[in-house]
Amino acid sequence: xxxxxxxxxxxxxxxxxxxxxxxxxxxxxxxxxxxxxxxxxxxxxxxxxxxxxxxxxxxxxxxxxxxxxxxxxxxxxxxxxxxxxxxxxxxxxxxxxxxxxxxxxxxxxxxxxxxxxxxxxxxxxxxxxxxxxxxxxxxxxxxxxxxxxxxxxxxxxxxxxxxxxxxxxxxxxxxxxxxxxxxxxxxxxxxxxxxxxxxx
Amino acid sequence: xxxxxxxxxxxxxxxxxxxxxxxxxxxxxxxxxxxxxxxxxxxxxxxxxxxxxxxxxxxxxxxxxxxxxxxxxxxxxxxxxxxxxxxxxxxxxxxxxxxxxxxxxxxxxxxxxxxxxxxxxxxxxxxxxxxxxxxxxxxxxxxxxxxxxxxxxxxxxxxxxxxxxxxxxxxxxxxxxxxxxxxxxxxxxxxxxxxxxxxx
Amino acid sequence: xxxxxxxxxxxxxxxxxxxxxxxxxxxxxxxxxxxxxxxxxxxxxxxxxxxxxxxxxxxxxxxxxxxxxxxxxxxxxxxxxxxxxxxxxxxxxxxxxxxxxxxxxxxxxxxxxxxxxxxxxxxxxxxxxxxxxxxxxxxxxxxxxxxxxxxxxxxxxxxxxxxxxxxxxxxxxxxxxxxxxxxxxxxxxxxxxxxxxxxx
Numbered sequence: 186x187x188x189x190x191x192x193x194x195x196x197x198x199x200x201x202x203x204x205x206x207x208x209x210x211x212x213x214x215x216x217x218x219x220x221x222x223x224x225x226x227x228x229x230x231x232x233x234x235x236x237x238x239x240x241x242x243x244x245x246x247x248x249x250x251x252x253x254x255x256x257x258x259x260x261x262x263x264x265x266x267x268x269x270x271x272x273x274x275x276x277x278x279x280x281x282x283x284x285x286x287x288x289x290x291x292x293x294x295x296x297x298x299x300x301x302x303x304x305x306x307x308x309x310x311x312x313x314x315x316x317x318x319x320x321x322x323x324x325x326x327x328x329x330x331x332x333x334x335x336x337x338x339x340x341x342x343x344x345x346x347x348x349x350x351x352x353x354x355x356x357x358x359x360x361x362x363x364x365x366x367x368x369x370x371x372x373x374x375x376x377x378x379x380x381x382x383x384x385x
Numbered sequence: 386x387x388x389x390x391x392x393x394x395x396x397x398x399x400x401x402x403x404x405x406x407x408x409x410x411x412x413x414x415x416x417x418x419x420x421x422x423x424x425x426x427x428x429x430x431x432x433x434x435x436x437x438x439x440x441x442x443x444x445x446x447x448x449x450x451x452x453x454x455x456x457x458x459x460x461x462x463x464x465x466x467x468x469x470x471x472x473x474x475x476x477x478x479x480x481x482x483x484x485x486x487x488x489x490x491x492x493x494x495x496x497x498x499x500x501x502x503x504x505x506x507x508x509x510x511x512x513x514x515x516x517x518x519x520x521x522x523x524x525x526x527x528x529x530x531x532x533x534x535x536x537x538x539x540x541x542x543x544x545x546x547x548x549x550x551x552x553x554x555x556x557x558x559x560x561x562x563x564x565x566x567x568x569x570x571x572x573x574x575x576x577x578x579x580x581x582x583x584x585x
Numbered sequence: 586x587x588x589x590x591x592x593x594x595x596x597x598x599x600x601x602x603x604x605x606x607x608x609x610x611x612x613x614x615x616x617x618x619x620x621x622x623x624x625x626x627x628x629x630x631x632x633x634x635x636x637x638x639x640x641x642x643x644x645x646x647x648x649x650x651x652x653x654x655x656x657x658x659x660x661x662x663x664x665x666x667x668x669x670x671x672x673x674x675x676x677x678x679x680x681x682x683x684x685x686x687x688x689x690x691x692x693x694x695x696x697x698x699x700x701x702x703x704x705x706x707x708x709x710x711x712x713x714x715x716x717x718x719x720x721x722x723x724x725x726x727x728x729x730x731x732x733x734x735x736x737x738x739x740x741x742x743x744x745x746x747x748x749x750x751x752x753x754x755x756x757x758x759x760x761x762x763x764x765x766x767x768x769x770x771x772x773x774x775x776x777x778x779x780x781x782x783x784x785x
Binding site for chain 1: 635636637638693697698699700701702705706716720723724725726728729735736739779780781782783
């Protein structure tokens with residue numbers, strides 16, 4: 186469990202970095218970068234916790250806010266080298282959304298949501314931070330435009346709930362479900378897969 | 386009460402259809418259509434429940450998410466015929482916001498909000514799903530631009546609270562209040578009534 | 586305490602005025618003006634309370650909604666003279682965000698958030714109403730573009746938490762912290778200070 190806690194903190198920091206980097210494209214100041222880093226890192230999990238009617242974890246545990254602050258400082262200090270790390274960042278992001286999805290589903294089930302809601306809330310945990318960031322930045326959310334992204338989270342979330350119902354233990358289940366998200370993301374980006382557009 | 390539950394599910398499905406249809410104008414994919422359908426259907430009631438500090442109903446009852454899924458599938462499958470059903474859809478929407486308003490006021494009063502807050506939360510239940518949808522879609526919310534819409538909900542909500550204070554029973558009260566919303570909407574659209582613009 | 590309650594109501598009314606005034610630039614109707622007034626006045630404190638998992642105060646106490654209604658009516662009735670009162674309004678706003686910051690930090694500490702979260706939630710109380718207003722209006726939030734604004738709140742919030750840890754009493758602490766916010770705002774605007782932009 187200790188292990189999961191540190192992964193969660195690490196994931197939060199990675200999301201803060203990606204949020205703060207988004208500021209570059211928008212000519213906003215250092216505070217704005219920190220703010221978007223915070224929103225991106227905290228938005229998905231907080232929305233899940235609000236729907237579960239429980240307090241977001243960062244309100245009680247200051248370590249999360251320190252992780253975000255670290256992420257924002259790192260993002261700003263090394264802002265010139267992120268471009269060269271695009272592939273590494275992509276993998277971190279894929280791992281991050283996979284992990285956040287599984288943690289989100291697990292927490293929702295613990296708080297006795299129904300199975301379908303747990304799937305939705307798991308996906309929300311992973312993607313709603315980015316949606317909030319894009320909305321604040323006055324952009325159409327990336328998840329509406331990007332290669333299969335939220336759908337990867339949805340698949341991992343469904344798998345986790347199904348395996349959980351079959352009695353598969355948490356560790357094995359988490360490994361399989363996170364891997365599913367990561368693999369779908371890699372395949373989708375490599376082969377530029379996307380879902381059909383709704384036209385009419 | 387059973388009856389109201391099914392009406393609520395039906396209203397949720399209708400809102401999901403209207404949300405998913407909005408995707409057509411934005412070239413977004415099937416997932417995005419489902420996502421906006423979900424947000425439109427669930428947004429208003431969830432915001433009300435969050436303000437009341439209680440869990441949104443869909444977290445506990447999976448039937449709401451199935452109703453939304455059905456609505457999204459119906460919206461996508463029949464996307465070519467909705468244009469011909471504009472008048473029917475308008476009536477459904479008017480009934481939907483009327484009903485959601487009354488359910489919202491009633492629930493807020495049950496959770497012991499003050500009367501004015503119950504009016505606000507009743508209106509929120511009806512319109513905030515659409516506001517969230519428009520905001521995510523990066524548009525100025527329709528309710529700021531459309532013929533008398535939220536104001537119709539507001540009128541119905543005020544009427545419900547007043548009649549409730551005079552001891553009028555729920556069924557009669559709901560009938561009168563929903564009708565008020567529907568009639569105001571029909572008259573507003575037929576005669577293109579709108580509120581004065583704030584200029585200066 | 587009675588005194589603080591009335592200040593809080595006054596601050597709410599001032600924020601409602603500033604929110605309703607924003608409607609002028611957007612050709613929206615009277616309802617829209619009232620709606621944005623409401624969101625601006627209530628948004629920050631409500632978000633803080635939702636994160637603290639407690640009910641926003643306006644749900645229980647109708648006086649807040651009456652204060653907002655008054656603010657909206659005043660804003661619309663006197664909409665032609667606000668331009669001449671720009672300096673007065675600026676001072677009101679600086680006082681308002683200072684006060685909302687301190688009340689927000691204090692309430693968060695009372696609800697046993699950690700100190701860093703109390704700082705964040707204090708700032709949120711002051712600025713998130715405006716952020717929500719700008720997002721609904723489909724604009725990039727002002728706090729990303731304006732001279733030192735949220736940072737002034739952040740400074741006041743940090744000072745309050747530090748002095749509180751040193752055992753300084755509430756009244757003295759509030760006076761010093763609110764003054765800090767107001768002075769930073771005045772200096773920032775007078776000398777057009779702003780934070781560095783994140784480029785790269």
